[in-house]
Amino acid sequence: MLKNTESAIVVQGLNHWFGSGEAKKQAIFDVHLEIEKGSLTVLMGPSGSGKTTVLTLMGCLRDVQEGSVKLLGNELNGSSEQTNVALRRRLGFIFQAHNLHESLTARQNVRMGVEVHGRKDRDDAYDQAAAHMLTLVGLGDRVDYLPGNLSGGQKQRVAVARALVSNPDIVMADEPTAALDKESGMNVVELLKRLGQVRGTTTVMVTHDNRILDLADRIVTLEDGAIVSDERR
Template sequence: MTEITVSAERLSHWFGQGETRKQALFDVSLALPRGSFTVLMGPSGSGKTTVLTLLGCLRAVQAGSVRLLGHELHGAPEPHLVALRRRLGFIFQMHNLHESLTAAQNVIMGLQVHPGVPDATARAAAAQVLGLVGLSDRIDYLPANLSGGQKQRVAVARALVGNPALVLADEPTAALDKDTAAGVVDLLKRMGAARGTTTLLVTHDNRILDRADRILTLEDGRIVKVEDRA
């Protein structure tokens, strides 16, 4: 039986209160098998980021069910959600690196959710994952001395350094050229295959669709198409 990393059943969500309350998601159901690479597409305002934040314990589930790593999120207390977030990796369109920290130091920040990791162990882990993203020779560089593609690879390394069960990526290739974008996506796929890491990537980027195992299309808060490519 296929192990499911995260699933949603009839997930709905609203923003606002009273007369301004507006429904953003309508009965969204999905399941992401362990190690899979899924792309979530749709126009701006369709609810893609809302789905991502609900699956990643960044918003409270209002209606429906989300099961993450075997745990129900609907109604879960905040300490429980915090513990689950520590098992996830997040990548965003903007790399959000600290300009005063080196590449290695930025990656080490991804381990701060795991208290008690010795400094030497953290440094070694950062060096290893930076090597995996092709930045072994840039470990001690500040972001100002890195290209846009290199900065995004540091952000990917930061997300992966804690060996997360699930990576949630919001438009991570939007600001990258075609070759760099393909490299970032291929890296996420390799890590998924090697470590069993599940990836959900939100994108408008048609250039990377051929890498996906599955493509989900969201329109007006509803999944309107599911395309399996694996």
């Protein structure tokens, strides 16, 4: 049974290492972070600062080695795979690589975002939800296009639609605007912001994109695996 809490994510004393033996190296150092539901939090910092590692630890994509990560009230340190799977179904993931299925249309790719969450809606409901989300990201006229007939930025917007179509509690986004022009990038982040305001969706975003910082509720900066600043807007 999954729990719920007022905070979307609570991280306390998080440490993480890569490698083993003499090659073992600490990557995350004593990170403490509490993220409120409905907020848009940006993780910034130079390459190798630990941003993506923290994101993947909070998103059940890596095992928590030391410290506490509570995701929607559920402790991830020592959690079972069953719990992790159930929690992932409440998340939406957007990665820099769009990872679309080349043999499926935009609509079919987005439909998968509903189907992998174990939803039992009718086929026409899947199609309507996928088409609606593609329209929201500006691809209403591309719903039946294969990825090979879409630009890089359009493919990334399909990936965004796929992450959002299941109405996740939390969106974990790693450089979601890197492949997008300024207007498209702003539109995607504005959509995430609106989802926070209207649906209470929480977004945690790793980015180097200074163009979208004005939309963030909070900017957390990491260097060498530790938080060096935490600015609320």
